[in-house]
Amino acid sequence: MNISRSSNVTRFSRQLGTALSLAAALLLGACVQMPSQPESSSAAEPPPISGSAGTAGAVPAPVALRPDHPQTYTVVPGDTLWGIAGRFLRDPWQWREIWRQNPQLRNPNRIYPGDLLQFSHDAGGQPQLEVAERDEIPLLKLSPKVRVEELSQPIPPVPRDAVEAFLTRAVILSEAQWKTTPYIVADDDNQVVYTDRDRVYARGALFDQPRYQVFRPGEELREPGSGRYLGTAGLYLGEAVLEQDGDPATFTLANTIAPIRAGDRLLPIEAERELYRFEPHPVPPDTEGSIIAKLDTNVTQITQYSSVIVNLGAQEGIEPGHVLAIYGKGREVEDPVSGGSVKLPGERAGLLMIYKVHDLVSYGLVMQADRAIHLQDRVTTP
Numbered sequence: 001m002n003i004s005r006s007s008n009v010t011r012f013s014r015q016l017g018t019a020l021s022l023a024a025a026l027l028l029g030a031c032v033q034m035p036s037q038p039e040s041s042s043a044a045e046p047p048p049i050s051g052s053a054g055t056a057g058a059v060p061a062p063v064a065l066r067p068d069h070p071q072t073y074t075v076v077p078g079d080t081l082w083g084i085a086g087r088f089l090r091d092p093w094q095w096r097e098i099w100r101q102n103p104q105l106r107n108p109n110r111i112y113p114g115d116l117l118q119f120s121h122d123a124g125g126q127p128q129l130e131v132a133e134r135d136e137i138p139l140l141k142l143s144p145k146v147r148v149e150e151l152s153q154p155i156p157p158v159p160r161d162a163v164e165a166f167l168t169r170a171v172i173l174s175e176a177q178w179k180t181t182p183y184i185v186a187d188d189d190n191q192v193v194y195t196d197r198d199r200v201y202a203r204g205a206l207f208d209q210p211r212y213q214v215f216r217p218g219e220e221l222r223e224p225g226s227g228r229y230l231g232t233a234g235l236y237l238g239e240a241v242l243e244q245d246g247d248p249a250t251f252t253l254a255n256t257i258a259p260i261r262a263g264d265r266l267l268p269i270e271a272e273r274e275l276y277r278f279e280p281h282p283v284p285p286d287t288e289g290s291i292i293a294k295l296d297t298n299v300t301q302i303t304q305y306s307s308v309i310v311n312l313g314a315q316e317g318i319e320p321g322h323v324l325a326i327y328g329k330g331r332e333v334e335d336p337v338s339g340g341s342v343k344l345p346g347e348r349a350g351l352l353m354i355y356k357v358h359d360l361v362s363y364g365l366v367m368q369a370d371r372a373i374h375l376q377d378r379v380t381t382p
Contacts (some may be wrong), residue, residue, distance in 0.1 A: 063097045063127055064090035075115045081157040082280055082353070082367055084111070088119060088129060092367075093280040093323035093351075093382060100130040110154035157278060157321065158365050162305040163355050166295055168270050169236040171215060172309075172358050178217045178232055181265040182207070184240075185248055193259035200240065201248035202266055212240045212251070212266040221361060223311055224290045224376055230311060230360045233293065240266055278321030280353060282382050287312065287324065289379045295363065302373040306366045308352065310379050313360040322354040324364070325382040326373055349373045351382060 069088040085092035100122075111117070116132040173181070182204030187194045194200055215234035223230060238256030242249065253260060289312035294302055302308060312318045328346040335342050349371045352364040366373065 063094050065127060066090055069119065071119050073117045075111055075113050075117065075155060077113045079113070079155045080159055081111070081155060084117070084155070085280060091382065093282050093353075095280050098127050098129045099279070100128040102130055102133070112154050157280065158353060158355060158367070159305060163307065163363075163365055166307050166363055167356060169213065170295055170307075170356070170363060171234040171267060171270075172221065172231040172361060173217075173234065174231055175229070178265065180204070181267065182212075183266065184214070184251075184260065184262055184264050186262055193261055194253055195256050195259060196238075196253055198253045198260075199243070200251050200253060200260070202240070202251055203248045205266075207242050207245045207249045207266075209268050210242055211254075211269055212242070213269055214238050214240055214253070214256075214260055214264050215267055216261075216264045219293055221292055221309065221311070224292065230292070231358070233295075233309070234265070234267075235297075237264060239269075278319070278355075280323050281321055283312075283322045283324050283380075284317060285381050287316065287318075287379075287381050289316075289324070291326070291373070291375055291377050291379060292361070293375070302366060302369070302375075304350075304366055304369045306369075306373075308364050308366065309361050310352075310354075310364055311361055312379070313358050313362050315359055318354055318357050318362050320355050320357060323367075323382055324352055324354070324379040326350045326352060326366070327378045327380065328371065328374065329376060329378070346378060347371065349377060352379065 066086075066088060073084065073087060075084065081095065082092050085095040088098065089095065111131060117129055118132055119127070119129050122128050182202055184194075184200050184202045186201055188199040188201070191198070214237040216237055218233045218235040220232050221230040222228065235258075237258050237260050239254045240251035241254055242251055244250045251266075289310045291302070291308045292311050293309040295307040295309065299306070310324070326349045328349045330343050330346045332341045332343050334340070349369065350366055350373055351368040352366045354362045354364045356363040364379075
């Protein structure tokens with residue numbers, strides 16, 4: 001999506017900073033892998049934790065340990081990386097500062113239920129956390145097919161059920177992209193709205209996949225202040241199963257969650273994003289943005305584990321795992337003694353972690369809500 005816009009920090013300065021950071025990372029031999037890339041088998045292990053675009057060369061903040069942190073912890077099903085980090089650290093996004101990789105282990109960057117985490121200090125007196133040497137993850141071999149499945153999955157960085165629907169059912173396209181997206185023209189019974197098992201007809205593409213998702217162009221996303229257009233979010237409505245390609249092509253609707261109408265769009269089903277390839281870490285210094293939309297339109301409040309959209313994206317160097325602090329808007333009050341008005345600063349309201357990135361905007365999950373959170377609240381370096 002190539003949509004130009006201005007922001008609180010100029011695009012040029014951000015791109016320059018990102019480029020310099022990336023150059024530094026390359027000189028240091030860091031290897032960055034985007035989370036949307038498919039994971040291969042044991043031939044390619046997950047990327048190292050240290051070194052990431054936008055943070056290379058930054059001086060890490062002093063690690064703030066919880067005074068009551070345990071010396072050991074055994075990972076259990078349902079744990080998240082954020083939750084475990086919060087047992088040891090006052091600021092969970094400092095996970096990278098204490099995590100020590102174990103190169104002797106398969107998949108050293110991943111943590112599994114049953115792993116024993118051990119806290120200690122290194123030779124320089126810095127705190128560190130490592131996993132005790134583990135047995136191989138149990139494998140199940142199915143015959144006669146040659147296939148191997150892991151019985152144990154690594155823990156995700158955030159609660160899976162809070163984000164999995166938005167990983168594959170949330171899209172943001174430009175106005176031009178929406179106009180060229182395949183669309184439903186009618187059903188086979190001259191109805192106004194369609195639902196499960198209804199047969200519909202669609203045009204606009206050569207349909208070559210067995211299933212598609214149905215979206216309706218929804219809210220236009222705008223830059224706070226300038227009103228610049230950032231894209232249009234799609235409302236997920238259900239799925240369409242291809243019966244016969246053609247012009248028009250024939251589909252049967254399935255798993256609908258809202259009525260579908262003529263003009264609704266069809267998009268290929270997106271592969272689920274890999275949740276295990278990022279760890280909590282702060283955004284680069286001086287990052288500034290705002291919450292511009294919320295993804296769950298059925299709720300009125302933004303609370304812990306709400307998904308929101310912020311006006312920061314890949315062009316600002318944002319990546320999955322980035323953590324931002326949320327600040328409420330300041331307000332003006334009358335000075336009862338000196339007269340006139342005084343502007344009160346916005347107080348910190350919580351934290352969010354980025355989990356899906358587009359060019360100009362990103363999806364974030366509210367990890368902590370200390371007070372009411374609203375649209376247009378500011379997000380910045382924690």
